[in-house]
Amino acid sequence: MDTRVSDAELEVMEVLWASPHPLTATDVAERIPSERGWSLATVKTMLSRLSAKGAIRFSEEGRRYLYTAAIARDSYVGRESQRFVDQLFGGRLSPLVARLAEADALDKDDIAAIERILKELKS
Amino acid sequence: MDTRVSDAELEVMEVLWASPHPLTATDVAERIPSERGWSLATVKTMLSRLSAKGAIRFSEEGRRYLYTAAIARDSYVGRESQRFVDQLFGGRLSPLVARLAEADALDKDDIAAIERILKELKS
């Protein structure tokens, strides 16, 4: 349903989403960007909490668990995006675009990509 | 700096941002959407916390305080938007647009508005 994950938990989700196959806790820890500076224990806590909230699943492989994401990145990100524009922009995307445009946060490529998407939409 | 406010606190900020003049705690409480169902005490807690984090200011009017936002909505929203696209879309807006487009979250008007903004940008 509307499972939400914290910022730190999201880091773990990204690792699982990026992997084509299930990962052990150690595997996950190894793939967490080192800037995070997490201990293995911390990663294990995240995995437990994510299991508890149903965002990931695991199967047992001997004494170890193999974790996989239980929700798709696309749908998670879609829900969060909707939520975001609802909360700050009354559900409309254009004010967000305007805000980022003013802040020079859009480069040529990004702009071109957006235009392509919109053109496609209208056809 | 990078003051962040919680969802509930944001509700209070919106009230202050929407008012052309300072408001007392009671004024704020009256303007909070009633679906929230907050008691006056809750609103006062929010005001204290927001003051503590520097998001709002107050001046004393007799025994009461008159509150005003200390940060502009525009800049707050700008920072949060940047943060959001950085976190979920690697800093690019187009994947967000794509995601919302797929979810049919864009209506004709919104699309037209976005196109206008982009056209303006390129000129």
Added chain:
DNA sequence: TCGAATCGATTACAGGCGTAATCGAAAGGA
């Protein structure tokens, strides 16, 4: 065989958040 390493589970602990109730001081009404 036996100590070391490793596993997931449990516990820890401070700070933030949502949602108030209570408190002492002041002001206002009768």
Added chain:
DNA sequence: TCCTTTCGATTACGCCTGTAATCGATTCGA
């Protein structure tokens, strides 16, 4: 002059988060 109301400040309290340490069980290496 009191009692009531109202103000901001302080306290409450349970859940979530970030960041682990510890524990009992198992496995692995020597």
